């Protein structure tokens with residue numbers, strides 16, 4: 001059979017890993033795909049010292065590959081929005097299939113890209129875009145296709161999890177661990193995407209679309225990063241039996257779909273609480289199967305390349321199939337996507353960890369508990385920390401409540417004269433059905 005001819009655009013962390021895996025495992029890959037997958041051209045601004053590209057002329061213009069009639073598949077690994085979008089759209093217009101690891105591109109422009117791909121009868125595959133090497137897209141899209149997905153929750157940013165793990169376990173400084181994550185090739189070109197939760201929100205947007213069959217709606221999700229988590233909160237949470245993890249959470253409720261990324265207290269005994277370093281994990285709850293968990297490396301050169309190459313093998317296998325028998329990109333048929341709304345964060349429901357700084361005076365806590373009670377918020381635990389100061393940290397854990405009610409309560413608590421500064425709040429999730 002004729003080989004599949006591939007143009008690799010971007011030879012950085014993921015591009016380099018993809019090139020090396022394709023070369024090293026060429027025999028296995030051909031046996032699986034039924035035909036050889038041949039790198040025909042490479043375009044990248046920078047060379048990659050980890051790759052032996054002798055025999056290839058490194059080109060600089062990625063767009064030339066998208067127009068090259070010799071190439072069947074464009075592998076987009078340059079990242080970012082603008083050039084990447086032009087590259088992918090040009091490749092599609094020229095009848096080429098596309099494999100990408102670019103979650104930002106898919107989350108923000110995916111609806112338009114998939115529509116264009118449908119018109120041209122080509123495939124856009126993106127397994128590497130979510131949770132790196134974990135085959136989570138394939139698992140939800142194909143393995144769980146019988147289920148109504150109720151909710152999913154995951155650690156879906158390797159850099160953030162690496163930073164939080166190193167800080168908690170070794171007391172290392174945030175900036176020091178971030179620099180190491182960058183050196184290891186885990187971080188985004190702009191690491192605020194990792195630290196402020198934007199990268200995780202891109203991935204959650206994609207997961208929710210595949211899980212529930214809704215269009216990609218990145219702009220409707222709620223995004224909060226890890227930069228404001230303090231060592232005190234990490235320690236207090238641990239003392240109460242919880243661990244703070246940066247999670248993407250999406251629930252299908254009767255009102256609509258929750259789509260939120262934020263630090264979350266989860267019980268220390270759960271599997272997700274024990275996912276450390278660059279590892280990712282996604283917990284998916286389906287009505288038929290119950291809970292399933294997917295664990296593995298969320299970033300890194302060859303770990304991510306594993307997903308890119310798997311997509312290339314899928315593309316190679318479907319070259320001779322008719323277009324109707326292809327798996328739709330968002331798991332549901334394109335004319336069967338649902339209009340169920342993504343809920344504003346004020347309408348989502350969580351438990352809460354609250355930390356307040358109170359003047360040590362009788363009656364202060366009574367005022368706080370009265371405000372919570374008036375909003376229908378049940379308190380599960382109150383801990384007043386020992387201190388010699390005139391002000392004491394007070395930690396409260398609440399039961400689940402609509403975020404709108406918690407916002408109102410916090411506003412009233414912050415207005416009390418004996419409460420100093422802002423109330424710190426971190427959502428709690430018990431990861432239960």
Ligand SMILES: NC(=O)C1=CN([C@@H]2O[C@H](COP(=O)(O)OP(=O)(O)OC[C@H]3O[C@@H](n4cnc5c(N)ncnc54)[C@H](O)[C@@H]3O)[C@@H](O)[C@H]2O)C=CC1
Nearest residue numbers: 010011012013014044045046077078079101102299300304
């Ligand atoms: N690094 C990781 O562990 C993971 C990265 N990704 C995604 O994979 C994509 C690539 O990420 P990395 O490999 O980490 O980035 P990188 O910065 O290591 O590599 C990007 C490569 O693209 C080249 N490039 C950038 N713009 C170009 C342009 N206009 N023309 C020609 N070449 C250009 C650069 O020279 C570089 O070689 C991104 O979308 C990223 O979000 C996805 C999963 C994991």
Ligand SMILES: N[C@@H](CC=O)C(=O)O
Nearest residue numbers: 157158159187188299
């Ligand atoms: N920067 C991302 C890379 C993989 O998607 C991460 O750290 O998870």
Ligand code: NA
Nearest residue numbers: 127130132134
């Ligand atoms: Na993946």
